[in-house]
Amino acid sequence: MTTQNLLVELFVEELPPKALKKLGDAFATVLADQLKAQGLAPADAQVTAFASPRRLAAQVAGVLARAADKAVSQKLMPVSVGLTADGQPTPALLKRLGALGADASAVAGLKRAPDGKAEALFYDSVAPGAELATGLQKALDEAIAKLPIPKVMSYQLETDCELPGWSSVNFVRPAHGLVALHGSSVVPVKALGLTSGNTTQGHRFEAAVSPVVLKDADSYAATLAKDGAVIASFAERKAEIARQLAAAAAKVGGGCRPIEDDALLDEVTALVERPNVLICEFEPQFLDVPQECLILTMKANQKYFPLLDAQGKLTNRFLVVSNISPADASAVIGGNERVVRPRLADAKFFFDQDRKKTLASRVEGLGKVVYHNKLGTQGERTERVRAIARAIGQQLGGDVLAASADTAAQLAKTDLLTDMVGEFPELQGIMGGYYARHDGLTEDIAFAIEDHYRPRFAGDELPRNTTGVVVALADKLETLMGLFGIGQRPTGDKDPFALRRHALGVIRLVIECRLMLSANTLVNTAFDAFPRGFSDAGTDVLEFMSERLEGYCRESGYSAAEVDAVVGSGRWIGLAVVPQLLAAVRAFAALPEAPALAAANKRIGNILKKSEGEVAATVNASALVEPAEKDLFAAMQATVPAAKARFDAGDYTGSLQALAALRAPVDAFFDGVMVNADDPALKANRLGLLKQLHEAMNRVADLSRLAT
Structure with missing residues (x-):
């Protein structure tokens, strides 16, 4: 059977830009999958997605006019x-x-x-195989039904029946055209009140012809570009914008480069059909405002690309991605410059007004801001964070660190009351740092205020100084203990307070900053900051942190068994040494003696669990009878002290490797000794020997979890 390429396009009003790429990919994927399922397209058919502000389209290669009989x-x-x-x-x-x-x-x-x-x-x-018209109708209906539409619109179409009337249609935006071409032939299908044809619309203002007639499925992108002045491919349009941005920055010179923001680039790609990058500028005096404020207002409100110099400092130039390409672009440039000026003036006004009050003078105002109806105000929360920060600072650096952490914690949330953060919540912390410097506070305090939200997401940088680390820990621990204490534990994929992120932040801060603080100590310190009678959720918080730690370790490249041996056994409480424990377990697992010792460890654990009462880890050497148990005891006397000494010195790898010498005597013990002897004293002595061995082997990790 002969095959031809298939092209399907929905022409609609302007689609939501932040959802465009996902809509385009979903439309093409579902349409192609449905055709493949009906045997109309091969399983490896090439699928090309197109998405522009006013169209969703898909091209599927090698489509049959009729599927083979089955x-x-x-x-x-x-x-x-x-x-x-x-x-x-x-x-x-x-x-x-x-x-x-x-x-x-x-x-x-x-x-x-x-x-x-x-x-x-x-x-x-x-x-009989499916006809293309029937199969495509089914595929198109399915593709439309499964679009990840963020919000559905309802609009009405005039009916074609003899009696005048209207029918209601639900879709992401009103649709005005449908194209379905198999080669050069129109496939008769319907959707959203539309009947398929071979014509579409190009650019609103710059199309060469209207409508744009499509000769066949293969010429879709080329015809739209030539006659419609539209780059239909999202990926090609994005690449063209990136190319023009780089070229414009090079034209400005001085090592300038556009700010890197892939989300902004995607959004702008979804706003234009024929990109044209223009260079604009604003008055240099606005550069007195912190560049984060100016960058944010240009990106968030205007979708502009600020230009940075070679040192990463903001310049007074910015790039605009226009959707039109006039011969004289001066009017477009001037219009954008006029639009951005009031935005920058607002930012300057907010900055100037905020600096008229110190951060310290705003502390009292936190008591009037509700944090949570069950956890009090931001002022009460600040006092809890201060208490936690002082305690952690005292443990890590004595009075000096405790005092600086206390000051930073007291001021950390005060920028929430500033006009700038009120206008741009994304700048919380950042503006606090600027205002702290203006108030004459030390750089140490300013950095701590600015960084106390870090790490804010996976891969984010950690605070730049120890004071910032302490305040960040205190802030996250207070959040975890407080919200767990009132029963706000995340469920399923719902985590409105980002508690998973907070727990992972605590883990990263302790491990990556190598803080000698146990998880128990941190949780207890956080609980002590809450008033009497507050629900103690420490156990739940520790369990929650353990789950996050497992994911953190697996993402670091460790296997499930290795992670389980350390984290699953509770050895993770000393968070800072978890990487060394995992490395030790991996090195041990590579030894030829490891499988046998892991299996023996598991067997010992089962024996001890089944024994009646608590087994004491004591051995009467004179009561040992069998040669194998005497040999094991002697081997332990020679090996275990050295392994313990290495453990105490922090050489966890050496500690485990020292125990490898026990493989032969352990194997011989189980081959030649009956643990559950009839003589109660003999049995107790042998259980004591196994208890000593079990404790020695599991000091670093639960080796039984390595057993297959």
Whole structure:
């Protein structure tokens, strides 16, 4: 059968820019998958997605006009139900055949085959392949139904019936055109009140012709570009914008470069059909405002690309991605410069007004801001964070660190009351740092205020100084303990307070900054900051942190068994040494003795669990009877002290490797010694020997979890 490429396009009003790429990919993927499922396209068919502000389209290669016929074998019923004792068809069988379009003449051709315990009748037939028009209609309906539409619109279409009226349609935006081409032939399908054709619309202002006539499916992108002045491919349009941005920055010179923001680039790509990058500028005096403020207002409000110099400092130039390409762009440039000026003036006004009050003078105002109806105000929360920060600072650096952490914690949230953060919440912390410097506070305090939200997301940088680390820890621990204490633990994929992120932040801060603080100490310190009677959720918080730590370790490249040996066994409480423990377990697992010792460790654990009462880790050497138990005891006397000494010195890898010498005596012990001896004293002594061995082997990690 001959094949041709298929092109389907929905022409609509301007689509939501932040959802465009996802809508385009979903439309193409579902449409192609449905065609493949019906045998109209090969499983490896090349699929090309197109998405512009006013269209969703897909091109599928190698589509058949009619799918191949398929042999179908259908189970009818058990032989005992379908045939009488003398082999004649029963009424039930004839009725079933009739439903399939067959009659009694088909009985002779029925196959018998085992089906479980009984024998069944099977009817073999040939199912005709799907016609493209029918199959595409089904695929198009499915593709539209499964679009990840952020918000559905309802609009009305005038009906074509004799009586005037309207029908309601639900879609992401009103649709005005439908194209369906198989090669050069129009495939008759309908969707959203539209009938397919071979014409579409180009650029609103710069299309060469209207409508744009598509000769065939293969010329779609080229025809739209030539006659419609539209780059239909999202990826090609994005690449063209990036190229023009780089070229414009080079034209400005001085090592300038556009700010890197892939989300902004995606959004702008979804706003234009024919990009044209223009260079604009604003008055240099606005550069007195912190560049984060100016960059944010230009990106968030205007979708502009600020230009940075070679040192990463903001310049007074910015780039605009226009959707039109006039011969004289001065009016477009001037218009954008006029639009941005009031935005920058607002930012300057907010900055100047905010600096008229110190951060310290705003502390009292935090008591009037509700943090949570069950956890009090931001002022009360600040006091809890201060208490936690002082305690952690005292443990890590004594009075000096405790005092600086206390000051930073007291002022950390005060920028929430400033005009700038009120206008741009994304700048919280950042503006606090600027205002702290203006107030004459030390750089240490300013950095701590600015950084106390870090890490804000996976891969984010950590605070730049120890004071910032302490305040960041205190802030996250207070959030975890407080919200867990009032029953706000995340459920499923719902985590409105970002508690998973906070827990992972605590883990990263302790591990990556190598803080000698146990998880128990941190949680208890956080709980102590809350008033008496507050629910103690420490156990739940520790469990929650353990779950996050498992993911953190796996993402660091460790296997599930390695992570389970350290984290699952509770050895993670000393968070700072978790990387060394994992490295030690990995090194041990690579030893030839590891499998046998891990299996023996698991066996010992099971024996000790089944023993009656608590087993004491004591051994009477004179009561040892069998040579194998004497040899094991002697080997332990020679090996365990050295392993413990290395453990105490922080050499966890050396500690585990020292125990590898026990493999032979351990194997010999289990081959030649009956642990559960009839003599109670002998049994207790042997259990004590195993208890000592178990404690020695599991000091670094639970090695039994490495057993396969």
